[in-house]
Amino acid sequence: MTKKELIEAILNDENVSKAEAERIVSSVFEKIAAELQNGHEVSIAGFGKFAISERAARDGINPLTKEKIQIKASKSAKFKPAKQLKEALN
Template structure:
């Protein structure tokens, strides 16, 4: 499912117009992104938790030359599925 299809589903289930559904989805995504950029975690009970995890710096290899390179530390978004989402995916 892509974003347009998701917007159509939101409109169908909520009774909102397509434009209203698009604004609602964009607002949710912007709010999650903003919260994560501020270091907060976003927990949607039953669905899952979005958070930022930190990766340590480490050594890697350039696959083309085999040269050892230093990969810098970084932050990355992560998602942990909630119980209800896991049940839905597993058909329970």
């Protein structure tokens, strides 16, 4: 499902305008991203938890040249589904 399809689904389920549904969906995504950028977790009961995963700097090898390279430390978002979501998928 894409963001556009999510907006369409909300339009079909709720009595809101397309602009309002788009604003709500965008706002939810922006709030989740902002909390993650501030180093906070976002926990949604029955759905799951969004958190930041940090990877330390490390040595790597360029697969083309076999040259050793230094890979910078990085952060990424991770998602852990709640028990209820896991059970719903089985």
